[in-house]
Amino acid sequence: DAGVIQSPRHEVTEMGQEVTLRCKPISGHDYLFWYRQTMMRGLELLIYFNNNVPIDDSGMPEDRFSAKMPNASFSTLKIQPSEPRDSAVYFCASSLGVGHQPQHFGDGTRLSIL
């Protein structure tokens, strides 16, 4: 089992640039979650999908953030335009859909906006 795969692992870009983070969930998992982790705010849920459909995006901080899941094996989180306060580690996680199942996290993307 390859686990949840995220890319890139690190991203450094200048303020105002578009940033795209990518995630491949574990095969067969029908829930996908995007989290942001900072020292100040801890682990925050941004959005989650079930069967490729966004279920709850109330954690998305503002319109600059958008997420898509075009198919069961791929999701993107986009920030446009990026700002220094978006600097954080972004994690993707996936889980099975039946009952309460553990969420399995990817290795994260460390994003730095200069």
Next chain:
Amino acid sequence: GENVEQHPSTLSVQEGDSAVIKCTYSDSASNYFPWYKQELGKRPQLIIDIRSNVGEKKDQRIAVTLNKTAKHFSLHITETQPEDSAVYFCAASSSRQLTFGSGTQLTVLP
């Protein structure tokens, strides 16, 4: 929505001693409580979880207890080892969404 509080924020113990981390939650509908361990620069990894129909669960040196009446749950690590040093997060869920506590930095001193 759910609110999870976690204490203490930092905890230092001597190798071989026990460590206890406590969490409280606000939503009485929550019925799933996982614990994650996150080493520096790594991803959170599930170490144990408990469902509301169970009061206690144990896995080797790790145990979790749940008191639904009081709405609190705890992580117990016995015979701590240096490799237990990490940040530990509790979480609670009544649906598919997890709400995380703020984390506990555990340091095991050799």
